[in-house]
Amino acid sequence: QETLVQSGGGVVQPGASLRLSCVASGFSFNVYGIHWVRQAPGKGLEWVAFIRSDGNERYYADSVKGRLTISRDNYKDTVFLQMNSLRPDDTSVYYCAKDLKVRGPAGAFDIWGQGTMVVVSS
């Protein structure tokens, strides 16, 4: 069974840093790109970042560029989201999601992590 299990998250003050982790199992992690998607309380989905299977290409939403960094460790089947200079409007549930296609991206997210809450508040 293909799964993504997330950890990290919590309550931090504005300007703080946080790192989210997403551990994959049940599929060949090193041939799939991974995305991060977030959802503010009561709001819709917002795509945040993508990293290719080999880690050589990364794309970001304008709203997080320069503050959030996606990375991966294919030996540990893990993707990370390093979050710096956090702002109150970063408060959301963050999901990691597997891209559908081998060595994609297909831009379709077929396996999702359980989500982790990040609250940025003073």
Add this chain to the structure above:
Amino acid sequence: QSALTQPASVSGSPGQSITLSCTGTSSDVGNDNLVSWYQQHPGQVPKLLIYEVSKRSPGISSRFSGSKSGNTASLTISGLQAEDEADYYCCSYAVSRTWLFGGGTKLTVL
């Protein structure tokens, strides 16, 4: 990076067919076929329904179908059932190497 446009809410009766729209631009929805649709029940993780405009994700009922015309993609749900009541999101790859979601449509089954 503007979100795709979806109606905020749609309703239908059991057994009916309804169509949800998702409007973008020539730089995203109209640019290629990388449009997908997701269903999200309250408190749950989103589920992939449709990818590449019209391909159903494994295990998804044939009552769900997708299409696209120009800059507008559509999700049709036929034979509406109570369990279809949920939020639905479209998503498209954009030429700027980003992905855009729609604001979501809340489907109510009357």
